[in-house]
Amino acid sequence: MVTESKELALDDREFELFVRAAQNLDCDLRSQETVFVAFVLGRLGLRPGELCHIHSDWINWRRRMIEIPAHDPCDKGKDGGLCGSCKQAVRQKVDYAKMDLAEARMEVLDDAVGDKLPRHVRSQIQGVHFAAVEGDLSEDDVQRQLDVLLESAEAVGNRDAVLDALDNAAHEYMQDEVITFDEAEALEWSPKNPNASRDVPFDFDARAELVVERFFDRFERWPESQTTINRRVDTVLQQVDGWTVDKTTPHGLRATAATHASARGLSPLPLQAMFGWSDISTARNYVAASSRNTQRQLHQIYSQ
Numbered sequence: 444m445v446t447e448s449k450e451l452a453l454d455d456r457e458f459e460l461f462v463r464a465a466q467n468l469d470c471d472l473r474s475q476e477t478v479f480v481a482f483v484l485g486r487l488g489l490r491p492g493e494l495c496h497i498h499s500d501w502i503n504w505r506r507r508m509i510e511i512p513a514h515d516p517c518d519k520g521k522d523g524g525l526c527g528s529c530k531q532a533v534r535q536k537v538d539y540a541k542m543d544l545a546e547a548r549m550e551v552l553d554d555a556v557g558d559k560l561p562r563h564v565r566s567q568i569q570g571v572h573f574a575a576v577e578g579d580l581s582e583d584d585v586q587r588q589l590d591v592l593l594e595s596a597e598a599v600g601n602r603d604a605v606l607d608a609l610d611n612a613a614h615e616y617m618q619d620e621v622i623t624f625d626e627a628e629a630l631e632w633s634p635k636n637p638n639a640s641r642d643v644p645f646d647f648d649a650r651a652e653l654v655v656e657r658f659f660d661r662f663e664r665w666p667e668s669q670t671t672i673n674r675r676v677d678t679v680l681q682q683v684d685g686w687t688v689d690k691t692t693p694h695g696l697r698a699t700a701a702t703h704a705s706a707r708g709l710s711p712l713p714l715q716a717m718f719g720w721s722d723i724s725t726a727r728n729y730v731a732a733s734s735r736n737t738q739r740q741l742h743q744i745y746s747q
């Protein structure tokens with residue numbers, strides 16, 4: 444996902460073409476919205492879902508920061524309830540909670556030092572080398588890990604005890620993870636992860652600063668849906684000679700901001716703080732991929 448977005452990042456020249464095309468849109472309202480999309484995603488690096496829910500309350504004019512809250516009840520839907528993208532997030536959270544036994548076993552194993560398992564099982568697990576897992580595992584992978592564990596339990600004669608304990612813990616885990624539709628609804632809108640509630644400076648780029656100021660002179664909040672953000676981006680892409688709608692996406696614009704900031708020398712920690720990634724390795728990837736950053740540092744070192 445990260446790599447995919449990164450490949451959709453626009454370079455400096457392409458970003459200028461994007462901004463100009465946005466400025467030249469016929470309709471003044473649509474043009475202002477689209478320029479705002481360009482800078483908020485492509486320079487300040489907000490997520491599309493954050494842009495969709497941005498509100499003047501989020502702007503700290505004194506600190507020159509966009510303060511993205513941990514929770515901001517969504518009333519953007521037609522009925523004053525959740526908007527389309529929040530409803531989708533609710534469905535995903537409820538679905539995620541419906542994990543099967545194999546997945547729950549894996550979660551428990553992953554957290555083997557936690558307190559859900561009896562001590563004799565924990566020590567059993569710690570004796571087995573477990574592949575660290577990130578993201579989705581196939582069922583085969585889960586089964587293979589489990590087989591390794593049970594084989595080693597069998598060797599000391601407590602295979603059944605380990606499996607029982609593991610499954611009890613897995614059922615308990617599934618119980619804890621259950622979230623009702625109402626509970627999930629009450630959480631929206633919220634950012635993607637705890638790190639995503641953050642302060643994003645907007646005064647480091649004079650044009651971005653002006654665009655933010657002018658936008659909130661006119662609007663209280665982003666007045667459209669998240670789907671409209673996609674549509675605005677597509678419209679601009681169709682205006683530039685030789686480009687198609689595949690050139691970039693709202694997420695690609697966010698990657699544009701990350702590429703731009705890392706190329707200018709922002710180091711991994713502040714980069715992570717700005718973009719709200721849960722994992723520092725995403726920031727490191729951007730910095731490592733920035734040859735301009737390398738070039739600048741070489742110039743600095745060799746000019747001394």
Ligand SMILES: [Zn+2]
Binds near residue numbers: 496527528
């Ligand atoms: Zn919403």
